[in-house]
Amino acid sequence: MLRRLSALPIDRSDCRALFSGVLLALSFPRPDLAILAWCGLVPLLTDGERRSFRSGFLAGIGFFGLVLYWLNIVMTTYGRLHPILSLGAYLMLVAYLALFFAVSIWAADRCRLRLGLPITLTLPVFWVALEFLRSFLLTGFPWATLGYSQQSFLLLLQSADLFGPYGLSFLLILSNATLAALWQWRKPRSTVAFPRISLAVSALLVAGGLGYGALRLTTDVDGRDQTMNTLLVQGNLDQSVKWDPAYQQLTVDIYEHLSLTPPAGSPELILWPESATPFFFQEGGPLAETVRGVPRRSGAYLLFGSPAFEVANGHHRYLNSAFLLNPDGDVLGRSDKVHLVPFGEYVPLGRYLPFIDKLVVGIGDFAPGSLQPLSLNGWRLGVLVCYESIFPELAREQVRLGTDLLINITNDAWFGRSSAPYQHLAMARFRAVENRVWLARAANTGISALITPSGRIVDQTGLFERVSLQGQVGLGARPGFYTRYGDLLPSLLLLLCGWWLWRARKTLQP
Helix, strand or coil: CHHHHHHCCCCHHHHHHHHHHHHHHCCCCCCCCHHHHHCCCHHHHCCCCCCHHHHHHHHHHHHHHHHCCCHHHHHHHHCCCCHHHHHHHHHHHHHHHHHHHHHHHHHHHHHHHHHCCCHHHHHHHHHHHHHHHHCCHHHCCCCCCHHHHHCCCHHHHCCHHHHHHHHHHHHHHHHHHHHHHHHHHCCCCCCCCCCHHHHHHHHHHHHHHHHHHHHHHHCCCCCCCCEEEEEEEECCCCCCCCCCHHHHHHHHHHHHHHHHCCCCCCCCEEECCCCCCCCCHHHCCHHHHHHHHHHHHHCCEEEEEEEEEEEECCEEEEEEEEEEECCCCCEEEEEECCCCCECCCECCCCCCCCCCCCCCCCCCCECCCCCCCEEECCEEEEEEEHHHHHCHHHHHHHHHCCCCEEEEEECHHHHCCCCHHHHHHHHHHHHHHHHCCCEEEEECCCCCEEECCCCCEEEECCCCCCEEEEEEEECCCCCCHHHHHCCHHHHHHHHHHHHHHHHCCCCCCC
Protein backbone atom coordinates (compact mmCIF):
# COMPACT_ATOMS: atom_id res chain seq x y z
CA MET A 1 0.00 0.00 0.00
CA LEU A 2 2.79 2.47 0.86
CA ARG A 3 4.58 1.46 -2.34
CA ARG A 4 1.51 2.39 -4.40
CA LEU A 5 1.21 5.60 -2.40
CA SER A 6 4.61 6.83 -3.59
CA ALA A 7 4.19 5.62 -7.17
CA LEU A 8 1.34 7.99 -8.09
CA PRO A 9 1.95 11.58 -9.24
CA ILE A 10 0.51 14.53 -7.31
CA ASP A 11 -2.86 15.60 -8.77
CA ARG A 12 -5.88 17.76 -7.88
CA SER A 13 -7.24 15.11 -5.53
CA ASP A 14 -3.98 15.15 -3.57
CA CYS A 15 -4.13 18.93 -3.29
CA ARG A 16 -7.63 18.74 -1.86
CA ALA A 17 -6.42 16.21 0.72
CA LEU A 18 -3.47 18.38 1.73
CA PHE A 19 -5.77 21.40 1.91
CA SER A 20 -8.10 19.53 4.28
CA GLY A 21 -5.20 18.72 6.59
CA VAL A 22 -4.08 22.35 6.63
CA LEU A 23 -7.61 23.57 7.41
CA LEU A 24 -7.81 21.22 10.40
CA ALA A 25 -4.40 22.37 11.60
CA LEU A 26 -5.48 26.03 11.53
CA SER A 27 -8.21 25.22 14.06
CA PHE A 28 -5.52 24.74 16.72
CA PRO A 29 -3.69 27.46 18.65
CA ARG A 30 -2.33 29.42 16.95
CA PRO A 31 -4.23 30.81 14.97
CA ASP A 32 -6.99 28.99 16.89
CA LEU A 33 -9.65 29.16 14.15
CA ALA A 34 -11.77 26.55 15.93
CA ILE A 35 -14.64 26.73 13.42
CA LEU A 36 -12.43 25.12 10.74
CA ALA A 37 -12.41 21.81 12.67
CA TRP A 38 -16.13 21.47 11.87
CA CYS A 39 -15.65 21.57 8.10
CA GLY A 40 -11.94 21.14 7.33
CA LEU A 41 -12.26 17.59 5.98
CA VAL A 42 -15.07 18.45 3.56
CA PRO A 43 -12.74 19.09 0.56
CA LEU A 44 -11.28 15.60 0.98
CA LEU A 45 -14.60 13.83 1.64
CA THR A 46 -16.37 15.42 -1.36
CA ASP A 47 -13.63 14.34 -3.76
CA GLY A 48 -15.15 11.52 -5.78
CA GLU A 49 -11.75 10.58 -7.20
CA ARG A 50 -9.93 10.21 -3.91
CA ARG A 51 -7.77 7.20 -3.24
CA SER A 52 -8.72 6.70 0.38
CA PHE A 53 -5.43 5.66 1.97
CA ARG A 54 -3.34 8.08 -0.07
CA SER A 55 -5.76 10.96 0.48
CA GLY A 56 -5.93 10.31 4.22
CA PHE A 57 -2.16 10.11 4.41
CA LEU A 58 -1.70 13.41 2.60
CA ALA A 59 -4.30 15.07 4.82
CA GLY A 60 -2.33 13.80 7.80
CA ILE A 61 0.89 15.20 6.31
CA GLY A 62 -0.75 18.61 5.91
CA PHE A 63 -2.19 18.49 9.43
CA PHE A 64 0.75 17.22 11.48
CA GLY A 65 3.29 18.98 9.28
CA LEU A 66 1.75 22.33 10.23
CA VAL A 67 0.70 21.61 13.83
CA LEU A 68 4.12 20.19 14.77
CA TYR A 69 6.38 22.57 12.82
CA TRP A 70 7.90 23.68 16.14
CA LEU A 71 9.68 20.35 16.55
CA ASN A 72 12.39 21.72 14.28
CA ILE A 73 12.97 24.55 16.76
CA VAL A 74 13.40 22.03 19.57
CA MET A 75 15.77 19.77 17.66
CA THR A 76 17.99 22.38 16.03
CA THR A 77 18.10 25.18 18.62
CA TYR A 78 18.24 23.09 21.79
CA GLY A 79 18.89 19.54 20.61
CA ARG A 80 21.91 20.66 18.58
CA LEU A 81 20.87 18.47 15.65
CA HIS A 82 22.04 19.36 12.18
CA PRO A 83 19.10 20.92 10.26
CA ILE A 84 19.10 18.04 7.77
CA LEU A 85 18.91 15.44 10.55
CA SER A 86 16.24 17.50 12.29
CA LEU A 87 14.18 17.69 9.10
CA GLY A 88 14.54 13.94 8.60
CA ALA A 89 13.38 13.13 12.13
CA TYR A 90 10.51 15.60 11.83
CA LEU A 91 9.32 14.13 8.52
CA MET A 92 9.51 10.59 9.89
CA LEU A 93 7.32 11.51 12.87
CA VAL A 94 4.85 13.40 10.68
CA ALA A 95 4.64 10.44 8.29
CA TYR A 96 4.05 8.03 11.19
CA LEU A 97 1.25 10.18 12.62
CA ALA A 98 -0.28 10.68 9.16
CA LEU A 99 -0.82 6.93 8.98
CA PHE A 100 -3.58 7.27 11.58
CA PHE A 101 -5.45 9.65 9.26
CA ALA A 102 -4.81 7.32 6.33
CA VAL A 103 -6.13 4.22 8.08
CA SER A 104 -9.23 6.10 9.29
CA ILE A 105 -10.21 7.26 5.79
CA TRP A 106 -9.29 3.94 4.18
CA ALA A 107 -11.22 1.86 6.74
CA ALA A 108 -14.32 4.04 6.45
CA ASP A 109 -14.26 3.74 2.65
CA ARG A 110 -13.70 -0.01 2.86
CA CYS A 111 -16.74 -0.45 5.08
CA ARG A 112 -18.77 1.72 2.72
CA LEU A 113 -17.83 -0.43 -0.29
CA ARG A 114 -17.98 -3.84 1.35
CA LEU A 115 -20.63 -3.46 4.03
CA GLY A 116 -22.73 -0.62 2.63
CA LEU A 117 -22.17 1.47 5.76
CA PRO A 118 -22.26 5.24 5.20
CA ILE A 119 -19.19 7.38 5.87
CA THR A 120 -21.24 9.46 8.29
CA LEU A 121 -21.50 6.40 10.51
CA THR A 122 -18.08 4.82 10.11
CA LEU A 123 -15.64 7.73 9.82
CA PRO A 124 -16.33 9.24 13.30
CA VAL A 125 -15.94 5.78 14.81
CA PHE A 126 -12.67 4.96 13.04
CA TRP A 127 -11.26 8.45 13.63
CA VAL A 128 -11.82 8.40 17.39
CA ALA A 129 -10.64 4.81 17.72
CA LEU A 130 -7.41 5.64 15.87
CA GLU A 131 -6.89 8.80 17.95
CA PHE A 132 -7.24 6.66 21.06
CA LEU A 133 -4.80 4.09 19.68
CA ARG A 134 -2.31 6.90 18.97
CA SER A 135 -2.51 7.95 22.63
CA PHE A 136 -0.80 4.78 23.86
CA LEU A 137 0.81 2.99 20.89
CA LEU A 138 4.64 3.14 21.05
CA THR A 139 4.45 5.01 24.43
CA GLY A 140 1.75 7.30 22.99
CA PHE A 141 1.65 10.75 21.44
CA PRO A 142 -1.86 12.25 21.83
CA TRP A 143 -0.75 15.77 20.89
CA ALA A 144 -3.32 17.52 18.67
CA THR A 145 -6.22 15.15 19.24
CA LEU A 146 -8.90 16.92 17.18
CA GLY A 147 -11.17 17.64 20.15
CA TYR A 148 -8.52 19.95 21.62
CA SER A 149 -9.22 22.42 18.82
CA GLN A 150 -12.39 23.45 20.71
CA GLN A 151 -10.55 24.42 23.90
CA SER A 152 -11.73 28.04 23.65
CA PHE A 153 -15.40 27.06 23.08
CA LEU A 154 -16.40 26.97 26.74
CA LEU A 155 -19.91 25.56 26.22
CA LEU A 156 -18.74 22.48 24.32
CA LEU A 157 -15.66 22.10 26.51
CA GLN A 158 -17.92 21.09 29.41
CA SER A 159 -18.64 17.69 27.83
CA ALA A 160 -15.03 16.73 28.52
CA ASP A 161 -16.17 15.50 31.96
CA LEU A 162 -18.15 12.82 30.10
CA PHE A 163 -15.86 11.59 27.32
CA GLY A 164 -12.63 13.60 27.53
CA PRO A 165 -11.42 15.10 24.22
CA TYR A 166 -12.70 12.08 22.28
CA GLY A 167 -16.38 13.03 22.51
CA LEU A 168 -15.62 16.33 20.79
CA SER A 169 -13.48 14.58 18.16
CA PHE A 170 -16.45 12.31 17.37
CA LEU A 171 -18.78 15.30 17.03
CA LEU A 172 -16.36 17.21 14.80
CA ILE A 173 -15.81 14.31 12.38
CA LEU A 174 -19.55 13.59 12.28
CA SER A 175 -20.09 17.23 11.33
CA ASN A 176 -17.47 17.01 8.57
CA ALA A 177 -18.96 13.81 7.16
CA THR A 178 -22.51 15.20 7.29
CA LEU A 179 -21.54 18.47 5.59
CA ALA A 180 -19.75 16.47 2.89
CA ALA A 181 -22.84 14.31 2.33
CA LEU A 182 -25.03 17.44 2.05
CA TRP A 183 -22.62 18.97 -0.45
CA GLN A 184 -22.67 15.83 -2.61
CA TRP A 185 -26.47 15.61 -2.41
CA ARG A 186 -26.80 19.18 -3.76
CA LYS A 187 -24.72 18.45 -6.86
CA PRO A 188 -26.62 18.23 -10.16
CA ARG A 189 -27.51 14.66 -11.16
CA SER A 190 -26.28 13.40 -7.80
CA THR A 191 -27.32 9.90 -6.82
CA VAL A 192 -26.52 10.56 -3.15
CA ALA A 193 -29.57 10.42 -0.88
CA PHE A 194 -30.39 13.29 1.47
CA PRO A 195 -28.48 12.46 4.70
CA ARG A 196 -31.48 13.04 6.96
CA ILE A 197 -30.42 10.60 9.67
CA SER A 198 -26.86 11.87 10.01
CA LEU A 199 -28.11 15.46 9.84
CA ALA A 200 -30.61 14.81 12.61
CA VAL A 201 -28.06 12.99 14.76
CA SER A 202 -25.49 15.75 14.24
CA ALA A 203 -28.00 18.44 15.18
CA LEU A 204 -29.12 16.52 18.26
CA LEU A 205 -25.58 15.90 19.45
CA VAL A 206 -24.50 19.50 18.93
CA ALA A 207 -27.63 20.76 20.67
CA GLY A 208 -27.09 18.25 23.46
CA GLY A 209 -23.46 19.33 23.89
CA LEU A 210 -24.41 23.00 23.99
CA GLY A 211 -27.28 22.33 26.37
CA TYR A 212 -25.13 20.25 28.67
CA GLY A 213 -22.47 22.95 28.67
CA ALA A 214 -25.00 25.67 29.47
CA LEU A 215 -26.42 23.56 32.30
CA ARG A 216 -22.99 22.91 33.79
CA LEU A 217 -22.00 26.56 33.57
CA THR A 218 -25.17 27.69 35.35
CA THR A 219 -24.21 25.55 38.33
CA ASP A 220 -21.32 26.60 40.52
CA VAL A 221 -18.78 24.12 39.12
CA ASP A 222 -15.85 26.40 40.00
CA GLY A 223 -16.76 27.35 43.56
CA ARG A 224 -15.16 25.56 46.50
CA ASP A 225 -15.60 25.96 50.26
CA GLN A 226 -11.84 25.99 50.79
CA THR A 227 -9.37 28.04 48.77
CA MET A 228 -5.63 28.55 48.83
CA ASN A 229 -3.69 31.69 47.96
CA THR A 230 -1.21 30.43 45.37
CA LEU A 231 1.79 32.10 43.79
CA LEU A 232 3.09 30.92 40.41
CA VAL A 233 6.72 31.90 39.78
CA GLN A 234 7.92 32.18 36.18
CA GLY A 235 11.70 32.58 36.24
CA ASN A 236 12.16 32.85 32.46
CA LEU A 237 15.60 31.17 32.41
CA ASP A 238 17.10 30.70 28.99
CA GLN A 239 17.29 27.02 28.08
CA SER A 240 20.82 27.40 26.71
CA VAL A 241 22.19 28.22 30.18
CA LYS A 242 19.72 26.36 32.36
CA TRP A 243 22.05 23.42 33.08
CA ASP A 244 25.25 25.46 33.16
CA PRO A 245 26.71 25.23 36.72
CA ALA A 246 27.87 28.84 36.42
CA TYR A 247 24.23 29.98 36.37
CA GLN A 248 22.92 27.87 39.27
CA GLN A 249 23.27 30.61 41.88
CA LEU A 250 21.66 33.18 39.58
CA THR A 251 18.77 30.80 38.91
CA VAL A 252 18.07 30.29 42.61
CA ASP A 253 18.41 34.02 43.29
CA ILE A 254 15.82 34.84 40.62
CA TYR A 255 13.28 32.38 42.00
CA GLU A 256 13.96 33.50 45.56
CA HIS A 257 13.42 37.17 44.67
CA LEU A 258 10.17 36.52 42.76
CA SER A 259 8.86 34.30 45.58
CA LEU A 260 9.57 36.77 48.38
CA THR A 261 8.12 39.80 46.58
CA PRO A 262 4.62 38.55 45.62
CA PRO A 263 2.25 40.86 43.73
CA ALA A 264 -0.23 41.07 46.64
CA GLY A 265 -0.65 39.50 50.06
CA SER A 266 1.05 36.47 51.53
CA PRO A 267 0.77 33.25 49.53
CA GLU A 268 0.05 29.93 51.21
CA LEU A 269 1.57 27.87 48.38
CA ILE A 270 4.41 28.85 46.05
CA LEU A 271 4.92 26.93 42.80
CA TRP A 272 8.14 26.85 40.82
CA PRO A 273 8.32 25.16 37.40
CA GLU A 274 9.87 21.91 36.21
CA SER A 275 13.63 21.71 36.93
CA ALA A 276 13.54 25.13 38.60
CA THR A 277 16.58 23.98 40.59
CA PRO A 278 19.02 22.56 37.99
CA PHE A 279 20.96 20.58 40.60
CA PHE A 280 20.28 17.71 42.97
CA PHE A 281 18.39 19.40 45.80
CA GLN A 282 18.46 16.22 47.89
CA GLU A 283 22.28 16.40 48.12
CA GLY A 284 22.03 19.54 50.25
CA GLY A 285 24.61 22.32 50.20
CA PRO A 286 24.40 26.14 50.02
CA LEU A 287 22.03 26.24 47.05
CA ALA A 288 19.64 23.79 48.67
CA GLU A 289 19.71 25.86 51.87
CA THR A 290 18.77 28.95 49.88
CA VAL A 291 15.80 27.06 48.50
CA ARG A 292 14.79 25.93 52.01
CA GLY A 293 15.00 29.54 53.13
CA VAL A 294 12.18 30.60 50.79
CA PRO A 295 9.36 28.82 52.70
CA ARG A 296 10.94 29.78 56.03
CA ARG A 297 10.95 33.48 55.14
CA SER A 298 7.59 33.52 53.36
CA GLY A 299 5.70 31.21 55.72
CA ALA A 300 4.33 29.36 52.68
CA TYR A 301 4.62 25.84 51.35
CA LEU A 302 6.96 25.53 48.35
CA LEU A 303 6.64 23.05 45.50
CA PHE A 304 9.42 23.04 42.91
CA GLY A 305 10.87 20.87 40.18
CA SER A 306 14.28 19.28 40.61
CA PRO A 307 16.13 16.24 39.36
CA ALA A 308 16.35 13.47 41.93
CA PHE A 309 18.05 10.12 42.22
CA GLU A 310 17.75 6.79 43.98
CA VAL A 311 20.56 4.31 44.59
CA ALA A 312 19.90 0.56 44.50
CA ASN A 313 22.58 -2.13 44.31
CA GLY A 314 25.17 0.51 43.53
CA HIS A 315 23.22 1.81 40.53
CA HIS A 316 21.69 5.28 40.25
CA ARG A 317 18.16 5.89 38.97
CA TYR A 318 17.55 9.49 37.92
CA LEU A 319 14.10 10.98 38.23
CA ASN A 320 12.40 14.17 37.06
CA SER A 321 10.69 15.17 40.28
CA ALA A 322 8.83 17.76 42.31
CA PHE A 323 9.61 18.36 45.99
CA LEU A 324 7.17 19.84 48.51
CA LEU A 325 8.59 21.79 51.48
CA ASN A 326 6.64 22.99 54.51
CA PRO A 327 7.04 26.52 55.98
CA ASP A 328 9.93 25.20 58.12
CA GLY A 329 11.83 24.14 54.98
CA ASP A 330 11.37 20.43 55.66
CA VAL A 331 10.60 18.00 52.83
CA LEU A 332 7.01 16.76 53.04
CA GLY A 333 7.22 14.56 49.99
CA ARG A 334 8.40 14.03 46.44
CA SER A 335 6.43 13.32 43.29
CA ASP A 336 8.22 11.73 40.32
CA LYS A 337 7.41 12.00 36.65
CA VAL A 338 5.77 8.83 35.35
CA HIS A 339 5.50 9.32 31.57
CA LEU A 340 8.85 10.32 30.12
CA VAL A 341 9.56 12.02 26.79
CA PRO A 342 11.23 9.62 24.31
CA PHE A 343 14.59 10.96 23.08
CA GLY A 344 14.12 13.91 25.44
CA GLU A 345 14.41 12.26 28.86
CA TYR A 346 15.50 8.80 27.77
CA VAL A 347 16.51 6.97 24.60
CA PRO A 348 14.21 4.04 23.75
CA LEU A 349 16.24 0.85 23.30
CA GLY A 350 19.26 2.91 24.34
CA ARG A 351 21.32 -0.23 24.89
CA TYR A 352 20.99 -1.01 21.19
CA LEU A 353 21.23 2.60 19.99
CA PRO A 354 24.33 3.95 21.75
CA PHE A 355 24.98 6.43 18.94
CA ILE A 356 21.77 8.38 19.69
CA ASP A 357 21.96 11.10 22.34
CA LYS A 358 19.13 12.66 24.29
CA LEU A 359 18.01 16.09 23.12
CA VAL A 360 17.98 17.31 26.74
CA VAL A 361 21.26 18.56 28.13
CA GLY A 362 21.74 17.84 31.82
CA ILE A 363 21.95 14.45 33.46
CA GLY A 364 21.68 10.89 32.26
CA ASP A 365 18.57 9.00 31.26
CA PHE A 366 15.61 9.49 33.54
CA ALA A 367 13.61 6.58 34.91
CA PRO A 368 9.81 6.63 35.40
CA GLY A 369 8.48 7.05 38.92
CA SER A 370 5.05 6.21 40.31
CA LEU A 371 1.91 8.28 40.79
CA GLN A 372 1.68 9.60 44.33
CA PRO A 373 -0.21 12.75 45.35
CA LEU A 374 1.53 14.97 47.90
CA SER A 375 -0.13 15.78 51.23
CA LEU A 376 -0.49 19.36 52.41
CA ASN A 377 -2.52 20.17 55.53
CA GLY A 378 -4.97 17.36 54.86
CA TRP A 379 -5.25 18.23 51.16
CA ARG A 380 -3.63 16.30 48.35
CA LEU A 381 -1.74 17.79 45.41
CA GLY A 382 -1.45 15.83 42.17
CA VAL A 383 1.60 16.84 40.14
CA LEU A 384 1.81 16.53 36.36
CA VAL A 385 5.33 17.22 35.13
CA CYS A 386 5.44 18.92 31.71
CA TYR A 387 4.48 16.41 28.98
CA GLU A 388 2.28 14.46 31.43
CA SER A 389 -0.47 17.06 31.10
CA ILE A 390 -1.31 15.79 27.58
CA PHE A 391 -2.24 12.33 28.91
CA PRO A 392 -5.81 12.35 30.31
CA GLU A 393 -5.37 9.05 32.12
CA LEU A 394 -2.61 10.44 34.36
CA ALA A 395 -4.69 13.37 35.63
CA ARG A 396 -7.67 11.07 36.05
CA GLU A 397 -5.65 8.61 38.11
CA GLN A 398 -4.30 11.44 40.28
CA VAL A 399 -7.87 12.49 41.09
CA ARG A 400 -8.92 8.89 41.70
CA LEU A 401 -6.10 8.75 44.28
CA GLY A 402 -7.64 11.70 46.12
CA THR A 403 -6.08 14.78 44.50
CA ASP A 404 -7.73 18.08 45.49
CA LEU A 405 -5.63 20.33 43.27
CA LEU A 406 -3.84 19.47 40.03
CA ILE A 407 -0.47 21.12 39.52
CA ASN A 408 1.31 21.21 36.19
CA ILE A 409 4.96 22.25 36.35
CA THR A 410 6.62 22.57 32.98
CA ASN A 411 9.52 23.99 31.03
CA ASP A 412 8.25 25.12 27.65
CA ALA A 413 11.41 27.08 26.84
CA TRP A 414 12.14 24.35 24.27
CA PHE A 415 9.30 25.64 22.09
CA GLY A 416 10.54 29.21 21.67
CA ARG A 417 7.90 31.68 20.49
CA SER A 418 6.04 29.06 18.50
CA SER A 419 2.46 27.78 18.72
CA ALA A 420 3.50 24.89 20.98
CA PRO A 421 3.13 26.66 24.38
CA TYR A 422 -0.43 27.64 23.42
CA GLN A 423 -1.22 24.10 22.26
CA HIS A 424 0.23 22.71 25.49
CA LEU A 425 -1.92 25.04 27.60
CA ALA A 426 -5.02 24.12 25.59
CA MET A 427 -4.60 20.46 26.50
CA ALA A 428 -4.05 21.28 30.18
CA ARG A 429 -7.46 23.03 30.23
CA PHE A 430 -9.12 19.70 29.42
CA ARG A 431 -7.54 18.02 32.45
CA ALA A 432 -9.30 20.51 34.76
CA VAL A 433 -12.70 20.01 33.11
CA GLU A 434 -12.45 16.24 32.82
CA ASN A 435 -12.01 15.88 36.57
CA ARG A 436 -13.76 19.05 37.75
CA VAL A 437 -10.73 20.19 39.69
CA TRP A 438 -8.68 23.40 39.77
CA LEU A 439 -5.34 23.34 37.95
CA ALA A 440 -2.37 25.60 38.68
CA ARG A 441 0.30 25.71 36.00
CA ALA A 442 3.83 27.06 36.57
CA ALA A 443 6.04 27.29 33.47
CA ASN A 444 9.66 28.42 33.21
CA THR A 445 9.11 30.77 30.25
CA GLY A 446 5.30 30.66 30.16
CA ILE A 447 2.46 30.18 29.84
CA SER A 448 1.73 30.00 33.59
CA ALA A 449 -1.97 29.98 34.42
CA LEU A 450 -4.74 29.35 36.94
CA ILE A 451 -7.52 27.22 35.44
CA THR A 452 -10.93 26.57 36.97
CA PRO A 453 -12.88 23.26 36.85
CA SER A 454 -14.99 24.75 34.04
CA GLY A 455 -11.86 25.36 31.96
CA ARG A 456 -11.84 29.13 32.40
CA ILE A 457 -8.38 30.66 32.58
CA VAL A 458 -8.65 33.02 35.54
CA ASP A 459 -5.27 34.60 34.89
CA GLN A 460 -2.18 33.82 32.87
CA THR A 461 1.26 35.18 32.08
CA GLY A 462 2.77 36.00 28.72
CA LEU A 463 5.63 34.16 27.07
CA PHE A 464 9.20 34.93 28.12
CA GLU A 465 8.26 37.18 31.03
CA ARG A 466 10.07 37.11 34.37
CA VAL A 467 7.06 37.48 36.62
CA SER A 468 5.03 35.96 39.44
CA LEU A 469 1.27 35.45 39.28
CA GLN A 470 -0.91 35.23 42.37
CA GLY A 471 -4.49 34.08 42.84
CA GLN A 472 -6.92 31.91 44.76
CA VAL A 473 -7.43 28.27 43.77
CA GLY A 474 -10.25 26.07 44.98
CA LEU A 475 -9.53 22.82 46.80
CA GLY A 476 -11.42 19.61 46.20
CA ALA A 477 -12.33 17.62 43.09
CA ARG A 478 -15.84 16.73 41.98
CA PRO A 479 -15.19 13.70 39.80
CA GLY A 480 -17.84 12.72 37.30
CA PHE A 481 -18.36 10.13 34.57
CA TYR A 482 -14.98 10.51 32.88
CA THR A 483 -13.01 10.32 36.12
CA ARG A 484 -14.87 7.17 37.13
CA TYR A 485 -14.96 5.33 33.80
CA GLY A 486 -12.17 6.90 31.77
CA ASP A 487 -11.89 6.22 28.04
CA LEU A 488 -14.91 3.95 27.83
CA LEU A 489 -16.20 5.56 24.62
CA PRO A 490 -13.05 5.21 22.48
CA SER A 491 -12.40 1.73 23.89
CA LEU A 492 -15.84 0.55 22.72
CA LEU A 493 -15.35 2.25 19.37
CA LEU A 494 -12.02 0.49 18.93
CA LEU A 495 -13.76 -2.85 19.44
CA LEU A 496 -16.47 -1.86 16.97
CA CYS A 497 -13.81 -1.01 14.39
CA GLY A 498 -12.26 -4.43 14.77
CA TRP A 499 -15.64 -6.10 14.25
CA TRP A 500 -16.41 -4.05 11.15
CA LEU A 501 -13.03 -4.74 9.59
CA TRP A 502 -13.33 -8.46 10.32
CA ARG A 503 -16.74 -8.53 8.61
CA ALA A 504 -15.37 -6.54 5.66
CA ARG A 505 -12.62 -9.07 4.93
CA LYS A 506 -14.67 -11.08 2.40
CA THR A 507 -18.01 -9.35 2.27
CA LEU A 508 -18.66 -7.38 -0.92
CA GLN A 509 -21.73 -5.29 -1.66
CA PRO A 510 -23.50 -6.29 -4.89
